[in-house]
Amino acid sequence: MQTRLRSYLMLIMMGLAVYFSAFNAIAASQYQSNEAFISQAFNGSGGEAKVLWLDDDLKQAVEVILAHRFNKMRVRYWQHNDETVWIMDEIGKESPITVAVHIKAHYIARTKVLIYRESRGDEVRHDFFTDQFKSAKLDDQHQLDKHIDGITGATLSVRALTKLSRIALLLHAHVVQ
Numbered sequence: 001m002q003t004r005l006r007s008y009l010m011l012i013m014m015g016l017a018v019y020f021s022a023f024n025a026i027a028a029s030q031y032q033s034n035e036a037f038i039s040q041a042f043n044g045s046g047g048e049a050k051v052l053w054l055d056d057d058l059k060q061a062v063e064v065i066l067a068h069r070f071n072k073m074r075v076r077y078w079q080h081n082d083e084t085v086w087i088m089d090e091i092g093k094e095s096p097i098t099v100a101v102h103i104k105a106h107y108i109a110r111t112k113v114l115i116y117r118e119s120r121g122d123e124v125r126h127d128f129f130t131d132q133f134k135s136a137k138l139d140d141q142h143q144l145d146k147h148i149d150g151i152t153g154a155t156l157s158v159r160a161l162t163k164l165s166r167i168a169l170l171l172h173a174h175v176v177q
Helices: 002-027 034-041 056-066 127-133 155-175
Strands: 048-053 074-080 083-091 096-104 107-116
Touching: 034 074, 034 083, 034 096, 034 107, 048 155, 056 155, 074 155, 083 155, 096 155, 107 127, 107 155, 127 155
Parallel strands: none
Antiparallel strands: 048 074, 074 083, 083 096, 096 107
16 A cells, blocks of 8 residues: 555656746747847847946946846946947846847847746737837837827836836947947
């Protein structure tokens, strides 16, 4: 009897392990690699990987946009001539969303969700949503000069993409004069 009970418990534990690992794999979806986005943004050229060290004023401006602390001293980006690509993460509801923003001439050329880890709200990855960011720039208050329509059920993901777009434009202005 003891052996049979142990076998059943082992089968249940194995089944739960398979179930949760499959759920975890579904929860994080990669839609494009960093390298592929960078190459596409710069027409086949990889651009030059660079690092922007944040001074206190710039870090504070980033934190105002995020509405929470930013615990990084530097941000990695890629540059080709006067164009930049910024790949950053921001929490949607519970998990980070990895977003790439391509800036050209102080305007957003393209925004793309590279990895989405939330269980819902992934509509923000579609072109119908991200195309709204095209041609957006920052105003004097570090707000986008375009209205971004939200998506019902994806409010926090929409906010995350909007914040990251604003930060990319802000940082771009510091590295490209």
